[in-house]
Amino acid sequence: MWRTLLLILFLTSLATLARAQDTTWEACHGAPGVTGPVLSDCRPIGDFVDPQGQELWIRATIPAPSDTQPRALYVAGVASSEAWLNGERLGSNGRPGASARDEIPGRYQATFPIREAAWRPDANTLVVRLSSFHGGLRFAGPMTAITVLPFPYPQRTALLAVTFVAAGALLAATFGFGVIHALRRTGSSLVLAGMAGVAALQSVVESLRPLFNYPYPLHAWRMSAIWALAAGFAILLVVYVASRFLPKARGLMIGLAVGGIGATALLPGFDNKTVWALVLGVALAIPPAAVGVRRRIPGARPVLAYLALFLAVAVGFPEWLADFSYFLLVASLVLPLLMVEVVRLGREDRGREAALTRAVSLPDRLTVASARGVELAPIAEILAVVGADDYVELRLVGGRSLLHAARLDALTTQLPANFLRVHRSVIANLAHVRRLERDGDRWRLHLSEGAPLPVSRSRQRALREALEDTPVAEAISA
Known part of the structure; x- marks a missing residue:
């Protein structure tokens, strides 16, 4: 954890040192001319360059380079662009126009190399023509860069490599938890697989910009996907933590998460939406x-420490959270959980094998495996078996209940013939049936004690036939 935090601090300091000085731009009325653009009525731009829904001509005065290193104009944003330096055309990205029909959308990122002969020794006039009629959504900061930098521009290969490593680890965790879910049908493993998969997919979407210079209209879809994936991870995180440590308030916590995190869609700026969702x-x-x-539940302390670190990084370095640290933090959570889950399942398997071996001579009892250990439950005292997320609930005579780490399908074949599947999530002991009755458009099976059990329409016929051959204490009513 601390190594991750120190790495983020180091990279943040490098980014601060490398940040280029902002250029002062003026917005003008412009038109193409024979020797370059013709500009008039230029006024300073107070906040940021915004070509959305319009054709925009901008002008800046920049100094000549102090060395002989090649330079290029870098333009990144949701706009088509065309550029000139001292009246010499540098090139175009798509074709800017005065309307959506006139514009040909360009790429999100464009590079315009500058010939050395184009520079003047004193002041140099840079003119850029922009238009953006195909963005799809309105962005709070449509242009991320319009600046002259050394050519070629240094790529953030180290950052990209770390992102790919984190994505690979998250995909591996997704596969691991998916296998665990396929074998054990545990809800927690399915949620963790979803968390890892969503984070891995977001890392891929985040990496699209340096890997693929896509047309700028796709940027709205990319940013929307990033927010949606971040929101999905945040909701799954709440589902996992609440289910494990506060199951009684699970529904409330999920409702708060869906409502609060979903409301971040109303915030301005996609980076802002994404960070606040997380x-x-x-x-x-x-x-x-x-x-x-x-309550001293095992695993609670490391999870709480992880959440505190995540929140500290988000508050201290929000600009890095969605782009970089998020993937490292998610990997640092799900990979240890995967290892713990594998070790735990191995121990449970060994414990079950030992318990089953001891229980061979006791065919009238069911070996119940749970987080607390192994218990032998008399089959005759089992009223019903009800599916309960990662476990099944055994409802016993006397109001007792046991959670059993087993699948309902497996128990259907293990229990005696007087146990019948009456619902997709319920097995009933017909020896304890008192009556079957209609409740509105539904059917309920009443036992000798406890709450009535739901009966699905598809299983009514089999249940009635079984009850005809089973002596019950009271008449069966339709």
């Missing part, structure tokens, strides 16, 4: 983790 998800996951620490 921050809200982490903030909502902290209370259940804190409850787990207070």
Whole structure:
């Protein structure tokens, strides 16, 4: 964790040193001319360059380079562009126009190399023509760069490599948790697989810009996907933490997460939306983790420490969260959880094998494996078996219940013939049936004690036939 934080601090300092000085731009009325653009009525741009929904001519005065290193004009944003230096045309990215019909959309990033002979020894006039009629959405900061830098521009290969490593680790975790879910049908492994998969997919989408110079109209889809994936991860994080450490409030926490994180779509700026979606998800996951620490639930302390670190990085370095640190933080959570899950399942398997070996001579009892250990439950005292997320609930005579780490399908074949599947999530012991009755448009099966059980339409006939051959204490009513 601390190594990750130190790495983020180091890269942030490098980014600050490398940040280019802002250029002062003027917005003008312009038109193409024989010897270059003809500009008039130029006025300073107070905040930022925004060509959305219009054709925009901008002008800046820049100094000549102090060395002989080649230079290029870099333009990045949701706009088509065309550029001139001292009246010499540098090139075009798409074709800017006065309307959507006149414009040909360009790429999101454009590079215009500058010939050395184009520079003047004193002041140099840079003119850029922009238009953006095909952006799809309105961006708070449509242009991310319009600046002259050394050519070729140094790529952030180290950052890209780390992102790919994190993506590979997250995909591996997705596969691992997916296998665990296929074998054990545990809800927690499915949620963790979703968290890892969503984060891996977001890392791929984040890497599209340096890898693929896409047409600028696709930028709205890319940014929307990044926000949606970040929101999905945040909601899944709350689902996982609440289910594990505060299951009674799981529904409430999920409702708060869906409502609060979904509301970030209304915030201005996609980076702002993405960061706030992640921050809200982490903030909502902290209370259940804190409850787990207070109750001394295993695993609560490291999860709470992880959430605190995530929140500290988000508050301290919001500009790095969505682009870089997010993937490292997610990998640092799901990979240890995957290893812990594999070790835990191995121990459970060995414990089950030993318990089953001891229980061979006791065919009238069911070996119940749970987080607390192994217990032998008399089959005759089982009223019903009800599916309960990662486990099944055994409802016993006397109001007791046990959670059993087994699949409902497997128990269907293990239990005696007097146990019948009456619903996709319910197996009933017909020896304890009292009556079957209609409740509106539904059917309910009443046992000797406890709450009535739901009966699905598709299983009514089989249930009635089984009840005809099973003595019950009271008449069966339709």
